[in-house]
Amino acid sequence: MSQQRKAPTMADVARMAGVSPMTVSRAFKSEASVKEGTRRRIRDAAEQLGYVLDSTAAGLSSRRTGFVAVTIPSINNANFAETVKGLTEGLKPAGLQILLGYTDYDTAEEERLVEQFLRRRPEAVVVTGGVHTERCRKLLSNAGVPVIETWDRPSDPLDAVVGFSNAEAAKLMVEHFVGEGYRKIAFIGGDTARDRRGLDRRHGFVEALRRRGLDDRRVLAHGVPPITMREGARAIGELLRLWPDTEAVMCVSDLSAFGALSHCQRAGLAVPRDIALAGFGAYDIAEHANPAITTIDVGARAIGLNAAETIVRLLSRRDEGHDAKRIAIEPRLIARASSLRGG
Amino acid sequence: MSQQRKAPTMADVARMAGVSPMTVSRAFKSEASVKEGTRRRIRDAAEQLGYVLDSTAAGLSSRRTGFVAVTIPSINNANFAETVKGLTEGLKPAGLQILLGYTDYDTAEEERLVEQFLRRRPEAVVVTGGVHTERCRKLLSNAGVPVIETWDRPSDPLDAVVGFSNAEAAKLMVEHFVGEGYRKIAFIGGDTARDRRGLDRRHGFVEALRRRGLDDRRVLAHGVPPITMREGARAIGELLRLWPDTEAVMCVSDLSAFGALSHCQRAGLAVPRDIALAGFGAYDIAEHANPAITTIDVGARAIGLNAAETIVRLLSRRDEGHDAKRIAIEPRLIARASSLRGG
């Protein structure tokens, strides 16, 4: 019901229980010393009045808001979801709640979101990636709380970093392809700089090809992040028109890899016999597709857990050195039928 | 950087700009009347100090926190993501931000989350589904703000409702199957009551079968929500062992339908020739699978938009009657190759 009857306050509860507001305040913290009987009376009164603690007032007074702001690019992504779960779990023991926001892969939106969050005085901020607007960087630097950049290893970090090199991860795939005997190798990704992590993968991939003296022009950019099945399907169609002799293709994510796989099969191409395919991210679909799709597991959950641990550490002993402010996660290639010669 | 230098306040900005704190406050609201020069001086001072408004203090004073609490079961779900996007867009013009939380399909977790949110004094609360713990219901009823239940049509709503009948939606699929000539029809879903919406689909499905005098025992429950590809694959294996002559199967979601499809194909069964398949939710994968999977589009985005509109309405004219507190969304069946006789 949406009646605007004014919410009861501690004073109301105190009056009803016959104690001072201060005692009510204590009765709601498990550590504080309140006689058991008093505590029960207070709890009962609160229950009866439908009292709910006002944590904005509490935060104002105690200067502890008890939450960590977390921004992710998308709320429809298994990997970011895992990172958030890791964060949630890792922060729970410290009594920290997370408040979640999504940026739609847009740094301007990220800036707005970060500012909104900062106004609520989070005790730490977790952002995805290492690319932000200039103003956003400034806001975060000035916030006076720990800032964790995740999913990347920026060269000019704001504060702490928990991530991996997307470029290095993509190189794993080139090695895998080459190991399987493929030489005409292509990459399919998004066509804007919005998804910086995807762009880094492409750069790493191309560089690895170049180093091995392989043709590095087979790179196609299609669609705005999030890159989905549709973009993968369209891109591989175009790729095969431009370079029909391509032997192996890495897609920027498993979703676009599946779109590509599906397109190939509809076009009568067998995977991996006619063309090898691989994705990125170790999504469920890569495991369940026919054939199963070779991919890279980035340890999304570990990112969240490590970020949480870093926050708790930075929050407890603020003054110690800048040690362990840069945690590396190791991506891992999962070879599957879609790219195996014998597949 | 995470130094704990105390954040500057309005008083600091005021001092620097040579005005009173009150004028600083005004300078940050676009409607308030402040001389242009004064405003610029204040903005500059704020910029220089790295001042960020403290909206917890602002909310305490003005009794307007400017946010809507939103809880969804999962942050890895295209449908809920669409609903959230609809909400975000619909609330932006009203100056309302959303704060997001996820429950993992667990009403106990929902209760904890709702309580945490309520402590921050949201101006409205949006929850998914119509099933909550008793205490959660009480908390929401007492909150004194609009509460919107979505994705369902509970018979005993807390306040406003924007949703559809999952049972009715599932009946659409029975009609479709029967129309295509199938008679031995099955349903695959989750095995707990955690996902009430999935359970409702099953109930509606079974009831529709019964009404038509068809065998209604071919129902399999497998796995805990969220039901994924893996559960779909396992369940259809078991289903075909128990009732090998089954002609058509609806899965509780497109993800499990894809798992089932994949399993069938690996087992050498052709879809729909040997067995027809359908899902729920109009996920990308249903469109891109081979064959494409018949599904039901529930209008996830419309749910979010309508919920936002309802909130804005309830917030502006509080006293009017209980009209339009129950908005119906119409799910729509999308017939695809996976269930078509000619497929």
Added chain:
DNA sequence: TTGAAAGCGTTACCAA
């Protein structure tokens, strides 16, 4: 257009 005073609901701090 600007300012002063009085809260908003809570907790830190000190005293009993």
Added chain:
DNA sequence: TTGGTAACGCTTTCAA
């Protein structure tokens, strides 16, 4: 174990 008092940083309200 309990209570009183003074903030916390802002906006409302009224006055200039």
